Amino acid sequence: MEFRHLGRSGLKVSEISYGNWLTHGSQVEEEAAKQCVQAALDEGVTTFDTADVYAGTKAEEVLGRALKGVRRESLEIFTKVYWPTGPGQNDRGLSRKHITESIHGSLRRLQTDYVDLYQAHRFDYETPLEETLKTFDDLVRQGKVLYVGVSEWSADQIAQALKIADEMGFDRIVSSQPQYSMLWRVIEAEVVPLCEREGIGQIVWSPIAQGVLTGKYLPGQQPPEGSRATDPSGSGMIARFMNDDVLSRVQELKPIAAGLGLSMAQLAVAWVLQNPNVSSAIIGASRPEQVRDNVKAAGVKLDAEVLKRIDDVLGSVVERDPGKTASPAKRP
Numbered sequence: 147m148e149f150r151h152l153g154r155s156g157l158k159v160s161e162i163s164y165g166n167w168l169t170h171g172s173q174v175e176e177e178a179a180k181q182c183v184q185a186a187l188d189e190g191v192t193t194f195d196t197a198d199v200y201a202g203t204k205a206e207e208v209l210g211r212a213l214k215g216v217r218r219e220s221l222e223i224f225t226k227v228y229w230p231t232g233p234g235q236n237d238r239g240l241s242r243k244h245i246t247e248s249i250h251g252s253l254r255r256l257q258t259d260y261v262d263l264y265q266a267h268r269f270d271y272e273t274p275l276e277e278t279l280k281t282f283d284d285l286v287r288q289g290k291v292l293y294v295g296v297s298e299w300s301a302d303q304i305a306q307a308l309k310i311a312d313e314m315g316f317d318r319i320v321s322s323q324p325q326y327s328m329l330w331r332v333i334e335a336e337v338v339p340l341c342e343r344e345g346i347g348q349i350v351w352s353p354i355a356q357g358v359l360t361g362k363y364l365p366g367q368q369p370p371e372g373s374r375a376t377d378p379s380g381s382g383m384i385a386r387f388m389n390d391d392v393l394s395r396v397q398e399l400k401p402i403a404a405g406l407g408l409s410m411a412q413l414a415v416a417w418v419l420q421n422p423n424v425s426s427a428i429i430g431a432s433r434p435e436q437v438r439d440n441v442k443a444a445g446v447k448l449d450a451e452v453l454k455r456i457d458d459v460l461g462s463v464v465e466r467d468p469g470k471t472a473s474p475a476k477r478p
């Protein structure tokens with residue numbers, strides 16, 4: 147495994163991290179979840195990403211159990227807050243009340259005294275930014291949270307937060323967690339340039355576009371049995387890539403991967419890691435073999451000619467609109 151700094155912070159993270167959205171506590175049984183975590187640890191992954199909302203809070207519990215007994219200092223555990231975790235009007239968003247209650251729940255479920263990174267899962271238009279940032283800062287001072295980050299915030303929103311943090315002396319955001327893959331490049335125009343200037347690292351999600359970039363979904367055919375596209379909780383988000391234009395172009399990436407001696411998943415993960423502003427690629431997996439396959443992308447270098455061939459194959463199906471980085475106008 148290779149390691150990178152999380153933005154300009156002193157924290158080092160494994161350049162491939164393991165995330166448990168849709169899998170732990172939901173799509174896969176506990177034993178498979180534990181095997182995936184063990185495979186990640188065996189391959190040198192030290193960074194694990196989850197969220198309070200995943201599987202209605204069960205994902206954090208599963209991860210907490212799977213990591214039990216591992217030396218805490220050898221791990222970087224990341225979680226998030228914003229999406230609803232209960233039925234109440236305050237069980238969501240980034241108010242002082244919800245953040246404070248949510249971190250306590252996360253620490254209990256993860257069986258740890260602190261998380262290494264606490265992320266605002268989306269921007270909350272209903273809470274003053276000062277209130278959110280002050281609460282995060284308090285958690286840092288209490289030692290419950292070591293670093294603070296955001297997810298799917300636009301460049302403007304990140305810039306506003308940095309300004310307030312600098313004026314008020316609050317802890318600064320060190321990371322941004324956006325969707326990023328060969329197919330989804332919406333951060334490149336605005337978020338990445340700002341973050342490069344400000345020392346913020348990207349921890350990117352769905353680097354293989356939820357499985358699409360493995361090439362296992364064939365145009366004009368039903369998705370393979372047991373894959374995410376057939377899972378009721380996962381099929382909604384993957385739907386944007388499940389059309390014949392995208393799926394046929396992805397098939398054309400196969401000779402490029404084969405020519406480099408890489409699997410398709412490794413090519414996809416290696417692709418996001420070529421961006422120097424990326425601190426880590428968060429991979430998901432429903433089985434341990436996938437973890438073992440995908441982590442081999444660590445340290446792989448792709449030259450300019452390969453990157454151009456990928457761009458030529460994917461052409462107009464690549465999404466680049468920075469406006470696609472968005473948070474709900476009202477709390478869900």
Ligand SMILES: NC(=O)c1ccc[n+]([C@@H]2O[C@H](COP(=O)([O-])OP(=O)(O)OC[C@H]3O[C@@H](n4cnc5c(N)ncnc54)[C@H](OP(=O)(O)O)[C@@H]3O)[C@@H](O)[C@H]2O)c1
Pocket residue numbers: 164165166167168169195196267297298323324350351352353354355356357358360362372373374375411428429430431432433435436437439440
């Ligand atoms: N901040 C956010 O808003 C946000 C949103 C989404 C995700 N995330 C984070 O990012 C993490 C990763 O997201 P993701 O799971 O969508 O990432 P991903 O790595 O793009 O997709 C993972 C899925 O692809 C399939 N897959 C993986 N490797 C494969 C292989 N070698 N061969 C065939 N299929 C393979 C598996 O699904 P099947 O086997 O079921 O097909 C696996 O669960 C999440 O766990 C979470 O921590 C964050």
